[in-house]
Amino acid sequence: MQKQLLLDMLAQSQTTCWSSFDTVTPENGTLRLNQQAASAGFILRHTGEMFMLFGHFFGLPTTVQNTTMRQQDTGQGEDIAGSRQLIEQGYERFRAYIDQTPDSAWLDPIDTPFFGTVSRMRLFSHVLYHNAYHAGQIGLTIVRGQQF
Numbered sequence: 001m002q003k004q005l006l007l008d009m010l011a012q013s014q015t016t017c018w019s020s021f022d023t024v025t026p027e028n029g030t031l032r033l034n035q036q037a038a039s040a041g042f043i044l045r046h047t048g049e050m051f052m053l054f055g056h057f058f059g060l061p062t063t064v065q066n067t068t069m070r071q072q073d074t075g076q077g078e079d080i081a082g083s084r085q086l087i088e089q090g091y092e093r094f095r096a097y098i099d100q101t102p103d104s105a106w107l108d109p110i111d112t113p114f115f116g117t118v119s120r121m122r123l124f125s126h127v128l129y130h131n132a133y134h135a136g137q138i139g140l141t142i143v144r145g146q147q148f
Contacts, residue, residue, distance in 0.1 A: 002103040006124070010098065013128045014091050020135035021047070021087060023142045029080050031145030032073075040141040041077025042068060047134040048086025052093075054127045057110050058120070060093050087131075094127070 021044060029041030038046070046068035053069075055062055064086065067076045077083060106121040115126070 002106065003098060006098045006106075007095065009125075009128060010091065010094055013131055017087075017131045017135040020139040020142075021084060024080055024083075024138060026078070026080055028142055028145070029077055030147060031141055032148050033141055033145055035148045037141070038068075038073040039077055040138050040145060041080055041083070042073040043077070043134050043137050043141065044080065044087075045077040045083040047131055047138075048083045048090065050130060051090030051127065052086055054123075054130070055090070055093055055097075057112060057123055058094075058097055060097060094124075 024040050024044050026041075029044070030039050032039050049064055049066055049068055052062045052064040053066060101120075106124075107119050109117045110120055110123050111117050112123060115123070118126075
């Protein structure tokens with residue numbers, strides 16, 4: 001049952017977040033809430049990169065490089081299709097990971113540089129929260145953003 005709950009959480013995250021991720025286009029991907037804020041395209045790229053990079057803590061290696069975390073927006077989000085592909089790959093990788101991980105392993109500790117040692121389940125919930133947080137930022141940026 002736990003496996004199905006996790007798969008359902010992942011599926012709902014994907015459904016909910018894609019309603020914002022799908023709104024980003026090459027035409028509106030450069031919108032920002034203000035001059036200092038990141039663009040919608042940059043936030044989309046950051047979400048995809050981090051989704052893949054979070055996999056590292058779960059033993060899911062990636063060749064994706066960080067170009068957005070703690071970085072200024074200098075156009076990294078121009079490849080909207082590539083950013084969406086990273087997000088889709090993230091969902092696919094975590095779906096497979098859930099299928100392969102025994103229920104008992106979800107309480108195992110994982111060391112992180114940002115939370116210290118947390119359970120696998122807690123870190124997984126953060127990954128989903130991270131996606132939702134940035135989906136909300138994207139939605140607001142698309143609706144209220146401007147070109148600067």
